[in-house]
Amino acid sequence: MASSRPTTNNVGIPVGSDNDSLTLGANGPILLQDHYLIEKNAQFNRERVPERVVHAKGGGAFGFLEVTEDISQFTKAAVFQPGTRTESVIRFSSVAGENGSPDTWRDPRGFAVKLYTTEGNYDLVGNNTPVFFVRDPIKFPDFIRSQKRRADNHLRDADMQWDFWTLRTESAHQVTWLMGDRGIPSTWREMNGYGSHTYLWENAGGEKFWIKYHFKTDQGIGYLAQADADRIAGEDADHYIRDLFNTIKAGNHPSWTLYVQVMPYTDAADYRFNPFDLTKVWPHGDYPLIKVGRYVLDRNPENYFAQVEQAAFEPSNFVPGIGPSPDKMLQGRLFAYPDAHRYRIGTNYAQLPVNAAKAPVNSYAKDGAMRYANPGDPVYAPNSYGGPHADASYAGETVANYGIEDEVIRSAYRLHSEDDDWGQPGTLVRTVLDDAQRERLVANIVGHASADVSPPVLQRVIEYWRNVDKALGDKVAEGLAK
Numbered sequence: 001m002a003s004s005r006p007t008t009n010n011v012g013i014p015v016g017s018d019n020d021s022l023t024l025g026a027n028g029p030i031l032l033q034d035h036y037l038i039e040k041n042a043q044f045n046r047e048r049v050p051e052r053v054v055h056a057k058g059g060g061a062f063g064f065l066e067v068t069e070d071i072s073q074f075t076k077a078a079v080f081q082p083g084t085r086t087e088s089v090i091r092f093s094s095v096a097g098e099n100g101s102p103d104t105w106r107d108p109r110g111f112a113v114k115l116y117t118t119e120g121n122y123d124l125v126g127n128n129t130p131v132f133f134v135r136d137p138i139k140f141p142d143f144i145r146s147q148k149r150r151a152d153n154h155l156r157d158a159d160m161q162w163d164f165w166t167l168r169t170e171s172a173h174q175v176t177w178l179m180g181d182r183g184i185p186s187t188w189r190e191m192n193g194y195g196s197h198t199y200l201w202e203n204a205g206g207e208k209f210w211i212k213y214h215f216k217t218d219q220g221i222g223y224l225a226q227a228d229a230d231r232i233a234g235e236d237a238d239h240y241i242r243d244l245f246n247t248i249k250a251g252n253h254p255s256w257t258l259y260v261q262v263m264p265y266t267d268a269a270d271y272r273f274n275p276f277d278l279t280k281v282w283p284h285g286d287y288p289l290i291k292v293g294r295y296v297l298d299r300n301p302e303n304y305f306a307q308v309e310q311a312a313f314e315p316s317n318f319v320p321g322i323g324p325s326p327d328k329m330l331q332g333r334l335f336a337y338p339d340a341h342r343y344r345i346g347t348n349y350a351q352l353p354v355n356a357a358k359a360p361v362n363s364y365a366k367d368g369a370m371r372y373a374n375p376g377d378p379v380y381a382p383n384s385y386g387g388p389h390a391d392a393s394y395a396g397e398t399v400a401n402y403g404i405e406d407e408v409i410r411s412a413y414r415l416h417s418e419d420d421d422w423g424q425p426g427t428l429v430r431t432v433l434d435d436a437q438r439e440r441l442v443a444n445i446v447g448h449a450s451a452d453v454s455p456p457v458l459q460r461v462i463e464y465w466r467n468v469d470k471a472l473g474d475k476v477a478e479g480l481a482k
C-alpha cells in the first residue's frame, strides 16, 4: 500500500525520487547538486558506532525490579525498600565474539541491568557466573586478547587461550565453570545472573555490610551440549536474541528471583577466603542467600540500535546506600565503562533516552558533541543565581575506608587462610557436579584443547586440571592422548 507520507530529506524537505539520482540525461553523469543522494549515502557511511570492545554481541529487553521483602536493615537505597518497583533495561551478551558472532559459542554471558531509580540510575553490570578469570584489572586486556583473534591470521586460537589460562592459574575456577554445562546456556532466560563482585551496602543508621547479588532464573537452568551448540551456531547464529524477543512478544515474561548474600563488615578481615577476590565465591553455607524480590522482563525494544546498541552500562553508577568494595577488578571497571562510552557513543551518551535518568538531572555538565538539552545560566558553582547546589547530607558517600592504613604497593591480594587457585573449582567438580556433568566437563575440555594446542601448553593443561582435581586431570590426559 502506498504511504501517504512523502519521503523527505533529514530536514523535512520533500524529495522527488526514492530510486533515481539526478543525472545529466538518462545515461549521463550524476550531478553534485543531488544533495539528497549525497546526504543519503553519507549517512549510510556513518551508520555504525564502534562495537563494544568486549560483549559486542547482545540483545536486550525492558522490565522492572519489584522488592517483595524487607531488607532495609542492610541498605537505605530507595530502590531496595520494601514494595518498591523500579523500571529497568537489561542487556545480555557474549564476551569474546564480535557483533554478529554465533550466540551459542562457549563463553560467559553478560547480564547488565540498569535500574532507573528515584535517586538516579543504578547499574548492576554482571555476568552469568559468580567469578571471573583474573583478579587484577591490569590483566584484563591481556586476558581478553588471548580470547580474541591472533595478530597474523586473524583467527581465534586455542593455544593462545590455554597458554594464558595455564600461566595465570587464578583462572581455574572460572574455566572449570566455563567448560561445564553452564558454559553454554540454552537461552538467556535459562541462566542466572550474578553481580559477581562484592559491593558495599549501608543502612539508614550508617551501618555497613558487604554483599553479593544473585539473580536466579525462575525458568530453571538450561544448557546446550557442545554438539547442539555447534549445530545451532550454524542454523541460527541469533538463537538467544530470537528466543528472548519471541518469548516476550508472545506475552511470556521471563523472571528472576533476586537474592543477596550479606557479610557483616568486620567479617572481611579474617574470613577464610579473601572476600574481595573475584575468582572466589562466598559458599552459601557461610553466607546464605537472602531473598530481595523479583526481576521481570515484559517489553521488547522497539529500536535495537537506539535502545540496545547505544545502551551504556556503568559499574560506577551507584546510588546512596550502595558503594564499591576494594575488589581490584571492580575498582578498574569504575574507570573503564564511562571511558568506553565516551569513545564508542560520544560525550553526551547519558542524554540518550535509554541511558537518561528518570530522576531529575541537575548537573553542571554542558555542551560537547550532539548535546541537545543544555542547562542555562548560571554555568558555574557556587553561584548567587539559583543554580543547583550540593546537599551536604550526601557527603558521606557509601564508601569503605577498608585497608587505607596500608602502604602504596603493587602486590597480589593478602592471602586469607583458605585462599588458593584450586580449592573452589575442586569443590565445584567434586561436590556440586554429578557423574554425567563431570563426563561432559572432561569431553568439553578435551574437545577445546585438542585443536592446535602446542605440546608444552598441552602439558600445562593436564597439570592445570590435575591441580583442580586429580581424577579429572587424569581423565583429561587420557582423552587428549586418544
Ligand code: NDP
Pocket: 130, 177, 180, 181, 182, 192, 216, 221, 281, 282, 283, 284, 285, 423, 424, 425, 427, 428, 432, 433, 437
Ligand atoms: P552450594 O552447594 O551451596 O552451591 C552450589 C552452587 O553451584 C549453586 O549455586 C548452584 O546453582 C551452582 N551449580 C550447580 N551446578 C553447577 C554447574 N554445573 N556449574 C556451576 N555452578 C553450578 O555450594 P557452595 O556455596 O559451598 O559452593 C560450592 C561451589 O559451587 C563453589 O566452589 C562454586 O564453584 C560453586 N558455586 C557457588 C556459588 C556461591 O555463590 N556460593 C554460586 C554458584 C556456584 P543453582 O542453585 O542455580 O543450581
Ligand code: HEM
Pocket: 051, 052, 053, 054, 055, 058, 091, 092, 093, 109, 110, 111, 112, 125, 126, 127, 132, 136, 137, 138, 140, 194, 195, 196, 197, 311, 312, 313, 329, 330, 332, 333, 336, 337, 340, 341, 344
Ligand atoms: C562490557 C571492561 C570485567 C561484565 C565491557 C566494556 C568494557 C569492559 C570496556 C565495553 C563497554 C561498552 O563499550 O559499552 C572491563 C574491564 C574489566 C571488566 C576493564 C575488568 C577489569 C567485567 C566483569 C564483568 C563484566 C568482571 C561481570 C561481572 C561486562 C558486561 C558488559 C561489559 C555485562 C556488557 C555491558 C553491556 O551489555 O553493554 N567491559 N570489564 N566485565 N562487561 Fe566488562
